[in-house]
Amino acid sequence: DIQVTQFPSTLSASVGDTVTITCRASQGIINGWLAWYQQKAGRAPKLLIYQASTLENGVPPRFSGSGSGTEFTLSITSLQPDDVATYYCQQFTSYPWTFGQGTKVEI
Amino acid sequence: QVQLRQWGAGLLKPLETLSLTCGVSDGSFSAYYWNWIRQPPGRGLEWIGEIRHSGSTIFSPSLRGRVTLSLDKAKKQFSLNLTSVTAADTGLYFCARAVYDGSGSLDSWGQGTLVTVSS
Numbered sequence: 001d002i003q004v005t006q007f008p009s010t011l012s013a014s015v016g017d018t019v020t021i022t023c024r025a026s027q028g029i030i031n032g033w034l035a036w037y038q039q040k041a042g043r044a045p046k047l048l049i050y051q052a053s054t055l056e057n058g059v060p061p062r063f064s065g066s067g068s069g070t071e072f073t074l075s076i077t078s079l080q081p082d083d084v085a086t087y088y089c090q091q092f093t094s095y096p097w098t099f100g101q102g103t104k105v106e107i
Numbered sequence: 108q109v110q111l112r113q114w115g116a117g118l119l120k121p122l123e124t125l126s127l128t129c130g131v132s133d134g135s136f137s138a139y140y141w142n143w144i145r146q147p148p149g150r151g152l153e154w155i156g157e158i159r160h161s162g163s164t165i166f167s168p169s170l171r172g173r174v175t176l177s178l179d180k181a182k183k184q185f186s187l188n189l190t191s192v193t194a195a196d197t198g199l200y201f202c203a204r205a206v207y208d209g210s211g212s213l214d215s216w217g218q219g220t221l222v223t224v225s226s
Contacts, residue, residue: 001168035212037152044201044216045152051210088152092211096167097142097154 002027002091006100013079013107021074021103023089028069033092036065036074039102040085048087049074081107109134113202113217115187119224125189129202129217130182136160140205141178141185142213147198157205158185192224 003026013019023034032052037045047056049065052072062077076083084107089100115127129141143155156166158176166174170189178185189196202217 031210033211035210037213039152044203044219045213046216047212047214050206050212050214054210056212056214090152090154090213092207095157095165097157097211099152099154102151 001096002094002098004089004091004098004100006089006103008103009101010104015079015081015107017079018075018077019079019105021087023072023100025070025091029091030093032068034072035090037088038085109204109215111202111215111217113220115220117221117223119192121193121224121226122191125192125196125222127200127220128184128186130184136180136183142203142205143187144201144203145198194224197222197224
């Protein structure tokens with residue numbers, strides 16, 4: 001199985017800050033087949049980014065993804081109160097699909 | 108815009124079978140792959156398995172042997188059965204649609220079903 005390590009586990013920042021979350025895979029992720037999700041408390045996850053850097057329709061452009069190989073990042077610029085949530089990455093290179101442990105973003 | 112709506116029993120006793128169903132509306136059923144994911148209380152997401160339109164399935168190794176996935180093409184529904192549940196199976200269960208068009212993602216999710224296993 002591909003292990004996905006996500007850090008930090010918790011992140012506290014101020015409105016307007018830029019924050020970065022990192023996912024590191026135990027094996028190379030082929031063709032950037034990695035997605036990022038946002039999950040608010042008690043809700044289903046919401047797709048933010050796929051193929052490492054492609055923004056899902058309707059997602060604000062303050063969210064961006066980058067990376068290749070084994071290291072990927074999600075950045076949120078100009079952090080907003082609505083961005084309070086837990087963020088997960090997920091690899092789609094090989095089954096079983098695996099998620100990072102999650103990063104809780106607080107303001 | 109596709110919508111996934113899921114339902115099933117939320118309270119089970121140990122060794123009972125968990126059964127959940129997810130209905131798909133407003134979208135193609137045959138062009139996508141259908142997944143189940145769960146989340147223990149206060150913890151992260153765990154992938155359970157996937158069923159393709161052909162009926163072929165693939166599961167997480169940790170659950171293989173206890174999990175069955177099925178689909179009803181006519182009703183545009185797919186289902187999860189997990190046998191011999193224990194307290195460790197307590198959590199929020201989600202259905203989701205997988206898209207593999209140049210990349211992979213779970214782009215639509217059900218609302219989630221809280222399943223509690225308790226004697």
